[in-house]
Amino acid sequence: MACFGASTINPVLRYLARRILLFVLTLIGVAVVVAALLRLVPGDPAAVFLGENATPEGVAELRHALGLDAPWPLQLGRYLSGVARGDLGDSLFQRVPVSTLIGERLPATLELALAALALGVALGGILGVVSALKRGTLADLAVMIFAQLGVSMPVFWLGILLTALFAVHWGFLPAVGRGSLAHLVLPALALGVGLAAIASRLVRASLLETLREPYVHAARARGLSDVRVVAHALRNALVPVVSVLGVRFGALLGGSVLTENVFGWPGLGSLAVTAISQRDFPLIQGIVFVFASIFLGLHLAIDLAYGVLDPRIRIEAGGGPSAT
């Protein structure tokens, strides 16, 4: 008789450990790439930052402050050890720790991204289910048109259109800023529509495929109601959708930079634009690292969620089902 404790916990732990190790190693790689960004600057980053005000003494002083006068391996080691301690250096322009500036803006970006994600998934899910169940009808066609327009529409233009309609023309909602739920509606909608468009196509395709499975026919034959059959099929149909949406979250984060600038949303995206305008390289590096970390963290969460949604994945990752 198989021992439940020893043979079923180990594959789960192995799966978790492997995913977390991969996450940490990739994060280190990301930090290396971010540190190397400065080496791509044409010319001397210190001189580029100082611009017309650059003097030899000023450049030398800034190079020393940035650690650019040290050999590259030492620069890399310092950057990596700083990242491990949560020290992302100091902003050249604002003379405060980069981590402080990021900490002030990160909640706003997360709020916007999560709101857009929730809206996109909810709207896309509903439309996808409707489209699958009403395949070949006008409703299906309408959803497909929405999906095509949604993926083709630039997020910044959608934001401008929404602002023009709901804020400027009708005055229902505020055009810029953050402070209340009303401020969140338009930016989340602008950012979430693209995701909803993709989600609707994915859910439709996945659900249609799942509804053709033999177990669904068997469930119907046993007399289960359509609602229960669809609910049951939807759970399995969501597995590939979760994976793709996780990849698309990267596009969402990128889109948040544009959306924040359209709506004056005080998040990391608008901070990034300011940093780039000022050639504030430590701040640029810090923001890129944090964005990548969030993206990687989400991938880790999705990988772990896979284990919940589909037990076959953690059993396969653990080396196969235990023998009885």
Place this chain on the structure above:
Amino acid sequence: MAVLAVAIFAPWLTVHSPEDMDMEARLTGPSASHWLGTDNFGRDLWARVAFGSRISLTIALSSVAAGLFLGTLVGLVSGYFGGLVDHVLMRVVDLFLAFPPFILALALVAVLGPGVSSVVIALTAIFWMEYARLVRAITLSESRRDYVTAARSLGASHARLLFRQILPRAFGPLAVVATLGIGTAIVAESGLSFLGFGVEPPAPTWGWTLAYGMRYLRSHMWLSTAPGLAILLTVLGFNLFGDGLQDRLDPRGLVRD
């Protein structure tokens, strides 16, 4: 096709140059002499949109082509030779994929500075991984086929096998991703220009024209509508074309959402 035609024949399809200023006709709406109206410098908006299509399409096609070249090379080598080479190359791919695409492009433009070449490099950096993975998957699959084994046993070189036997099998799926990628590149380039980090003004990029039009949203909405519509219709066209290509050239569904 229409957008391509506009881009190619822009000088013949426009009466005005995109830089010509007519201060007496500034901020006028669509009319017979200015089909899409004028901006606050009196510049013809139709001319700016038409010539802007050249910039967007040039950058998009260049970056997709460069990404295809790099990604195909990496994918072929990785899938064919396997082992340590495959492991190392795929870890590099994974590393690039760890960055949200637009953030990576923005970071590269931030350090390289504005300009066409910077934008092309930045967009190439976010495209090549997808092509590498696709070509690797196809190479892995095709390398095990009998015709490859037979060719190898007849003394065919690695290069011949890769470029004459295996690579043609990837043309269909690559055509699909490349077509879809052009739309993505146009949106990304427009986004960079919108933020002011793409091709510098006074070049009439769609993104910059749209950003400029935002200042007059309340009173002169056509200033942002025209470039926005141009982006939407162009991307929609490439997406629909790519979807159609997928049905014809990628029946195995190697290219997925």
